[in-house]
Amino acid sequence: MIPMRKMLCTLFIPLAVWYSASAEDKLHEHEVNATSEADRAQAIFQRLYRRRRVEQLAAVKSLMELPEYEKQYKMVIMIAEKVYNVIESSRVTLESSGYIPGAQFPKDENVRDALSNILENTALLGDVLLHLPDITHAILAYNYEWTVMFRWSIGFCNETLLMDSKTVKMINLVAQEMNITDRDPSYVNPYRKDVKLEKRASDVEVKTSKKKKKKDKRKGPALSSPRVDL
Ligand SMILES: *[C@@H]1O[C@H](CO)[C@@H](O)[C@H](O)[C@H]1NC(C)=O
Ligand SMILES: *[C@@H]1O[C@H](CO)[C@@H](O)[C@H](O)[C@H]1NC(C)=O
Ligand SMILES: *[C@@H]1O[C@H](CO)[C@@H](O)[C@H](O)[C@H]1NC(C)=O
Numbered sequence: 001m002i003p004m005r006k007m008l009c010t011l012f013i014p015l016a017v018w019y020s021a022s023a024e025d026k027l028h029e030h031e032v033n034a035t036s037e038a039d040r041a042q043a044i045f046q047r048l049y050r051r052r053r054v055e056q057l058a059a060v061k062s063l064m065e066l067p068e069y070e071k072q073y074k075m076v077i078m079i080a081e082k083v084y085n086v087i088e089s090s091r092v093t094l095e096s097s098g099y100i101p102g103a104q105f106p107k108d109e110n111v112r113d114a115l116s117n118i119l120e121n122t123a124l125l126g127d128v129l130l131h132l133p134d135i136t137h138a139i140l141a142y143n144y145e146w147t148v149m150f151r152w153s154i155g156f157c158n159e160t161l162l163m164d165s166k167t168v169k170m171i172n173l174v175a176q177e178m179n180i181t182d183r184d185p186s187y188v189n190p191y192r193k194d195v196k197l198e199k200r201a202s203d204v205e206v207k208t209s210k211k212k213k214k215k216d217k218r219k220g221p222a223l224s225s226p227r228v229d230l
Pocket of ligand 2: 154155158159171172175181
């Protein structure tokens with residue numbers, strides 16, 4: 001098994017380090033056409049961010065597979081504390097820079113790093129919360145400052161409009177899970193273990209009833225249009 005601690009440590013190497021270090025991360029063709037340097041930097045950032053998200057999810061899956069509850073608990077504390085520290089210091093940098101979320105991608109390297117740190121760390125803790133909800137809720141309930149910071153960063157990240165659509169969805173689930181935004185009446189944390197079984201059972205029901213109705217449906221009025229992300 002991959003040593004968990006090692007795996008997690010690589011997750012906390014800021015994306016910005018790769019940004020300048022990796023030759024592979026030169027501009028893609030379609031990004032060269034971006035109008036300004038800031039737009040190009042944003043395009044590269046978003047590509048690296050999506051890649052980072054895949055790694056984060058893999059790490060969280062390994063965390064879930066740890067056989068001992070105590071180890072999981074300790075790891076989640078470690079992650080939450082690290083996330084808190086990174087976000088706290090990055091927030092200071094961002095706020096003193098005058099960056100407005102949703103406005104142009106910052107020009108200053110330090111501000112870019114701070115923004116990137118917040119987007120990465122918020123998403124990581126979001127994944128951990130959804131996948132290990134009982135442990136994470138318990139830890140957050142015990143550490144009021146961490147909760148306050150996390151609530152702030154969730155709203156902030158959402159406003160930057162820099163996250164990919166999957167992460168936006170995840171962050172909106174986190175906001176409901178933490179009661180930051182009102183829960184959708186049909187809200188369930190799709191990763192909560194005990195919910196999963198129930199959901200699978202109801203999926204089967206839906207599928208079978210859909211099959212029966214398929215023919216009638218085509219003639220019926222169109223369903224409301226699907227929700228659009230971003
Ligand atoms: C980039 O812009 C040039 C000139 O406007 C155009 O010819 C080219 O097709 C564009 N490339 C891409 C990948 O959009
Ligand atoms: C994210 O922003 C959208 C649009 O402004 C808003 O509807 C949604 O509630 C926000 N979600 C969170 C988690 O803040
Ligand atoms: C959020 O609200 C629900 C429903 O009122 C409640 O069951 C849950 O414990 C709350 N969770 C948090 C983290 O406040």
